[in-house]
Amino acid sequence: MTTQHSSQPAAPAGQPQPATTPAASTAPSPSGGGEPAPEVLVLAATGKTGRRVVPRLRLAGAAVRAASRSSAVRFDWADPATWGPAVSGASAVYLVAPDDPAPVADFVAEAAAAGVERFVVLSGRGLEHCGPGFGQGMAAAERAVRESGRQWAIVRANNFFQNFDEDLWREPLRNGRLALPIGEVTEAFVDADDVADVAVTLLTTPDESLLGRVYEVSGPQGITFGKAVATMARAAGRSIAYTELTPEEYRAELRAAGYPEEAVTALDTLFALHREGHTAEPTDGVRQVLGREPVPFASYVARAASTGVWS
Numbered sequence: 077m078t079t080q081h082s083s084q085p086a087a088p089a090g091q092p093q094p095a096t097t098p099a100a101s102t103a104p105s106p107s108g109g110g111e112p113a114p115e116v117l118v119l120a121a122t123g124k125t126g127r128r129v130v131p132r133l134r135l136a137g138a139a140v141r142a143a144s145r146s147s148a149v150r151f152d153w154a155d156p157a158t159w160g161p162a163v164s165g166a167s168a169v170y171l172v173a174p175d176d177p178a179p180v181a182d183f184v185a186e187a188a189a190a191g192v193e194r195f196v197v198l199s200g201r202g203l204e205h206c207g208p209g210f211g212q213g214m215a216a217a218e219r220a221v222r223e224s225g226r227q228w229a230i231v232r233a234n235n236f237f238q239n240f241d242e243d244l245w246r247e248p249l250r251n252g253r254l255a256l257p258i259g260e261v262t263e264a265f266v267d268a269d270d271v272a273d274v275a276v277t278l279l280t281t282p283d284e285s286l287l288g289r290v291y292e293v294s295g296p297q298g299i300t301f302g303k304a305v306a307t308m309a310r311a312a313g314r315s316i317a318y319t320e321l322t323p324e325e326y327r328a329e330l331r332a333a334g335y336p337e338e339a340v341t342a343l344d345t346l347f348a349l350h351r352e353g354h355t356a357e358p359t360d361g362v363r364q365v366l367g368r369e370p371v372p373f374a375s376y377v378a379r380a381a382s383t384g385v386w387s
Contacts, residue, residue: 115139115165116279120172121147124238125198128272129170136280141166153179163187168194168279175342177216184220194227194287196278201232201292202354209345227287229278234294234355236268237376240308241385249386254305255319257326257347262298264358267371274365286365293361295370304373311381323347
């Protein structure tokens with residue numbers, strides 16, 4: 077499952093970084109003709125996938141509206157007055173839903189009425205097996221785009237590689253201990269760069285046979301969290317321990333770290349999903365869309381370790 081909402085007891089997710097690129101592009105049309113380039117609204121543009129989707133879209137020749145609460149194109153799920161200016165003139169939307177499902181259907185309806193022709197939703201693998209404590213915003217986004225009367229595609233992703241080096245589990249690893257309630261169940265971690273490549277292809281492709289589908293995107297192998305930590309420790313040249321917690325111990329560590337009860341419930345629900353094995357096996361979603369294999373975990377670890385992130 078995508079883990080933009082996931083975390084760990086030792087450190088909450090980091091704050092989004094300010095956008096470093098303009099909110100819109102004047103790139104030429106991909107066809108090279110006189111028609112204007114497609115304009116894509118990217119929500120959560122400073123987030124883990126959004127900040128990768130934006131430059132890829134520009135390289136593909138699309139004009140981009142990079143939107144977030146802190147971007148030049150301001151978008152706030154809690155402020156419907158920001159929705160209209162963000163969607164006006166956009167032909168496609170990369171939709172990263174909020175935790176709260178309440179505003180999602182209204183936003184999609186407003187975007188469709190404003191002329192948006194295509195939605196690509198970032199969602200989580202195994203979402204259909206989740207309890208009510210996690211993923212309700214993503215589920216609402218999936219329903220809304222299916223019912224919108226517009227083109228759509230859904231990208232259900234596994235845990236990102238980058239949770240280990242960019243935010244969620246970075247500090248526990250640097251501190252020498254990652255503790256989670258997962259056991260020996262494997263996870264088919266996926267590179268956020270692969271997720272971004274899939275999303276950009278679906279946002280821009282003229283091949284409508286790729287649309288109207290749900291893609292489960294993962295890395296090429298399932299590995300345990302314990303093995304993942306051992307791999308990163310070897311690459312970093314230091315000792316990093318993986319500690320197995322019971323669900324009760326995990327909830328207690330979250331509360332001790334100051335997480336609100338809503339977040340404790342969400343994380344507990346997420347790891348219950350993982351323990352049931354719904355995200356354990358690799359899928360061929362990356363290959364279906366991109367025609368290539370996904371990046372292996374070992375390649376990611378070598379790349380990340382070379383920056384000294386876990387040293």
